[in-house]
Amino acid sequence: MSIELSPRRTSMPHTDSEIKRNVIVRRRIGTLWRTLFLSCIVLGMIALGLLLFRVLNDAGGYVAIVQKVAPATLADRPLAELSAGELAAIVKAKISKNVYNRLDREQPFAQRSQADLLALIEERVVQVRIIDSWTLQESLFNRDAIEQAAKADDPTAVVQWRWWFHPSFLTEPMNSKPEFAGVRTALLGSIWVILLTILIAFPIGVCAAIYLEEYAVDNWLNRLIRTNIYNLAGVPSIIYGMLGLAIFVRTLEYYTSGAFVGVADSNGRTIVSAALTMALLVLPLIIINAQEAIRAVPNSLRMASYGLGATKWQTIWSHVLPQAVPGILTGTILAMSRAIGETAPLIVVGASTFIVFDPSGPFSKFTVLPIQIYDWTSRPEQTFRNAAAAAILVLLALLLTLNALAIWLRNRYRRST
Amino acid sequence: MSADIPPPARAGRAAGEIDLGRRARPLETVIQAILFLCGALSILTTVGIVLVLLNEAIAFFALPEVRLVDFFSTAKWQPSIGEFGILPLLSATLMTSLIAMVVAIPLGLGAALYLSEYASPRVRGRLKPVLEVLAGVPTVVYGYFALTFMTPLLRLLFGSNTVQVYNTASAGLVMGIMILPLIASMSEDALTAVPKALREGAYGLGATRFETAARVVLPAALSGIVAAGIVGISRAVGETMIVALAAGAGPNLTLNPFEAAETMTGYIARISGGDVSYGSIDYESIFAVGLMLFVITLLFNLISGYVVRRFREVYE
Numbered sequence: 001m002s003i004e005l006s007p008r009r010t011s012m013p014h015t016d017s018e019i020k021r022n023v024i025v026r027r028r029i030g031t032l033w034r035t036l037f038l039s040c041i042v043l044g045m046i047a048l049g050l051l052l053f054r055v056l057n058d059a060g061g062y063v064a065i066v067q068k069v070a071p072a073t074l075a076d077r078p079l080a081e082l083s084a085g086e087l088a089a090i091v092k093a094k095i096s097k098n099v100y101n102r103l104d105r106e107q108p109f110a111q112r113s114q115a116d117l118l119a120l121i122e123e124r125v126v127q128v129r130i131i132d133s134w135t136l137q138e139s140l141f142n143r144d145a146i147e148q149a150a151k152a153d154d155p156t157a158v159v160q161w162r163w164w165f166h167p168s169f170l171t172e173p174m175n176s177k178p179e180f181a182g183v184r185t186a187l188l189g190s191i192w193v194i195l196l197t198i199l200i201a202f203p204i205g206v207c208a209a210i211y212l213e214e215y216a217v218d219n220w221l222n223r224l225i226r227t228n229i230y231n232l233a234g235v236p237s238i239i240y241g242m243l244g245l246a247i248f249v250r251t252l253e254y255y256t257s258g259a260f261v262g263v264a265d266s267n268g269r270t271i272v273s274a275a276l277t278m279a280l281l282v283l284p285l286i287i288i289n290a291q292e293a294i295r296a297v298p299n300s301l302r303m304a305s306y307g308l309g310a311t312k313w314q315t316i317w318s319h320v321l322p323q324a325v326p327g328i329l330t331g332t333i334l335a336m337s338r339a340i341g342e343t344a345p346l347i348v349v350g351a352s353t354f355i356v357f358d359p360s361g362p363f364s365k366f367t368v369l370p371i372q373i374y375d376w377t378s379r380p381e382q383t384f385r386n387a388a389a390a391a392i393l394v395l396l397a398l399l400l401t402l403n404a405l406a407i408w409l410r411n412r413y414r415r416s417t
Numbered sequence: 418m419s420a421d422i423p424p425p426a427r428a429g430r431a432a433g434e435i436d437l438g439r440r441a442r443p444l445e446t447v448i449q450a451i452l453f454l455c456g457a458l459s460i461l462t463t464v465g466i467v468l469v470l471l472n473e474a475i476a477f478f479a480l481p482e483v484r485l486v487d488f489f490s491t492a493k494w495q496p497s498i499g500e501f502g503i504l505p506l507l508s509a510t511l512m513t514s515l516i517a518m519v520v521a522i523p524l525g526l527g528a529a530l531y532l533s534e535y536a537s538p539r540v541r542g543r544l545k546p547v548l549e550v551l552a553g554v555p556t557v558v559y560g561y562f563a564l565t566f567m568t569p570l571l572r573l574l575f576g577s578n579t580v581q582v583y584n585t586a587s588a589g590l591v592m593g594i595m596i597l598p599l600i601a602s603m604s605e606d607a608l609t610a611v612p613k614a615l616r617e618g619a620y621g622l623g624a625t626r627f628e629t630a631a632r633v634v635l636p637a638a639l640s641g642i643v644a645a646g647i648v649g650i651s652r653a654v655g656e657t658m659i660v661a662l663a664a665g666a667g668p669n670l671t672l673n674p675f676e677a678a679e680t681m682t683g684y685i686a687r688i689s690g691g692d693v694s695y696g697s698i699d700y701e702s703i704f705a706v707g708l709m710l711f712v713i714t715l716l717f718n719l720i721s722g723y724v725v726r727r728f729r730e731v732y733e
Contacts, residue, residue: 030627034535040527044601045547047594051554054566207455215449216456227722229459234648234718235711236655238682239466241689242707246469250695280462287459313448341555344657344682348689370557370658377561377662385565392558399553 055396058389059165061139063179064150064157068127069094079118087117094125119168123180130179130383131157164390173356174372178383183391185355186372189271190340190398192359193368196275197282197339202332204279205286209328212287213294214316233284241348244277249349258363269350271359271366277349281342282335289331293324326413333406337399343370369395470711473704480698488705494668494684496702505668506706509678513589513660514653516674520593521653522646525600529642532601533608534630552598560662563591568663571675579675583665586674592659596649603648607641608634640728644721651717655710657682681706 013022071079074090082090088109092100103109103120112120122128131153134146139161150157172182208229216222248256253268256276297320305315346368353375355367369391376388478485483501491502528548532541567587572580580586611634619629635642665677666687679687685703693700 026625030625033627037527037531037535040524041531041544043524044528044551044597048547048551050566051562054562058565204455204458207452208459211452211456215452225456225459228463231715231718232459232462234651234714235466236682236714238655238657238685239707239711242704243466243469245689246473247465283459311442311445313445337553343557344686347686370555373557373561374658374662377564388561392561395555403553
């Protein structure tokens with residue numbers, strides 16, 4: 001190595017003072033490098049902190065709102081105090097007949113709750129529009145400047161505090177106006193895809209791991225399977241997307257579109273195709289983790305079982321697997337959290353970016369959280385970035401929950417052995 | 418064999434003795450067959466990937482307007498108007514990966530050295546989760562971070578005239594942060610696998626902790642660390658979301674990291690994200706690019722495996 005690691009000298013130090021100086025210098029160099037190494041981790045921490053800060057910074061703050069119709073002109077009392085019936089009357093009076101009939105068909109007005117109607121009035125009658133938004137940081141420290149900027153944009157603008165991550169964000173579907181958009185469809189889509197993925201990948205992955213650990217003898221075929229699984233884990237996820245596009249979406253369209261059971265409202269770009277693609281993607285992860293869990297089961301257990309006359313499968317089913325289950329589950333959950341955040345393969349498989357209806361089953365079109373985040377982030381409007389930040393918070397919360405579950409399982413397992 | 422005649426006893430065995438010979442167990446055989454099929458599915462996946470990519474890529478190269486020579490030599494990539502030179506995509510991919518590795522390798526290695534050589538078990542327990550969280554952040558979130566934090570930062574530092582809104586530097590830097598935990602954890606595994614006796618020998622000769630780490634432990638773990646670097650490059654080449662969001666849409670042959678340029682993965686994501694019809698030249702072209710991507714990452718993965726096997730120092 002050509003880097004100067006310690007003081008270069010031509011001869012060994014001889015006198016006491018030379019030795020002392022040599023040691024001091026070497027120690028100093030050591031401390032310097034130690035600080036450098038530590039700062040590498042600290043830099044990682046700073047990056048993580050900045051990332052979280054950046055997301056939070058966009059998830060709340062002041063917005064400048066313009067209303068097309070002032071709410072005070074709609075009724076003599078504040079809207080929030082009106083009953084559902086009165087609100088419905090306002091809606092009927094203020095919006096066009098066509099739109100009214102369409103909304104009534106979606107859900108009859110008589111059945112809508114007061115909160116629902118209030119939101120509807122805000123969107124359709126008052127027509128709230130956010131013309132500008134500021135980050136959390138700006139909002140906390142520059143209130144006056146924001147007021148002035150908002151007035152300059154539009155004299156009627158009202159500056160208001162807004163958390164983009166609020167309860168109705170979870171329950172509202174996608175909307176072309178960011179101020180009303182939510183992640184309901186994306187969240188449901190994510191849950192559908194993940195559950196199906198696990199249903200497919202878990203049994204296959206565990207079976208493959210059992211085969212490799214308990215049955216496979218050392219021959220070329222099994223060695224090939226092993227190396228192959230490790231290589232598959234290194235294949236870029238977008239390539240899996242292309243495999244899914246060609247095989248599941250295109251070649252097997254008759255099955256993945258649901259045409260074979262009589263569902264015919266879409267092409268092959270369905271939840272099933274996405275789940276099958278994701279299953280192939282996480283399979284190597286599940287197999288490798290399950291293999292490790294099975295390998296960790298002590299051999300004496302197997303020997304004892306054989307000694308009592310159990311067959312190989314009986315031994316595996318009633319002794320090896322129960323011992324390995326916590327490890328296998330932990331690995332599976334980690335694979336799930338990988339699948340939840342995965343975006344690229346689903347872009348290729350054909351997730352939609354604009355869907356307002358809940359997925360109705362495995363053969364419906366879909367979108368997922370990361371796709372929604374991708375779509376919102378790539379739009380130029382700042383307000384969509386705010387919505388993206390809120391969606392990221394939802395995604396991170398989901399991941400955190402899953403990982404906490406994995407850690408809890410791991411700890412429980414450690415305590416019991 | 419009729420029912421009333423008892424089955425003939427095996428030679429040399431009296432009737433009534435227990436048969437301890439191997440019995441055929443059809444169920445066990447069926448189970449083993451099923452388990453084998455599950456294992457073999459991985460091979461099927463690989464075969465599927467190769468066949469799909471080859472099939473469509475061959476269809477692409479069989480088109481009369483596409484020439485293999487142009488694919489590797491011309492400098493413009495616009496399949497819809499008949500320009501088929503993959504160089505711009507390739508150069509952008511190499512550039513983002515290179516920037517990412519410049520960030521990830523030194524930082525990852527430094528972090529690994531600190532964790533394995535300096536940190537006490539308690540400090541390690543506190544610091545490692547940070548890297549694990551970094552590794553668990555979805556790539557689309559990193560893409561958001563690149564676009565909304567790194568790009569404005571670069572534009573602030575170098576001037577918004579030099580730095581375009583979409584640029585490879587921002588994507589590369591954030592990708593480096595994304596790959597850092599991978600390099601750190603693989604290198605740390607390699608470093609901790611170095612036997613303690615080696616370190617104690619160095620201490621016995623009067624080496625400081627740093628001299629031990631840099632001159633004894635590091636060289637001993639070098640094969641693992643090189644492998645980590647190669648796996649990191651392969652990950653960077655295949656990374657999609659960060660470049661799709663931050664590096665720009667539109668192939669551009671440039672060596673300026675502050676200019677927008679589209680990578681191979683970015684191109685695939687952009688084309689397949691739109692409504693591309695099967696059999697069109699755009700559709701075939703993403704498979705040609707995908708094949709290229711697959712070959713490159715596979716090569717890197719194979720090399721990394723080879724480096725580990727060939728150059729590993731084995732200690733007893």
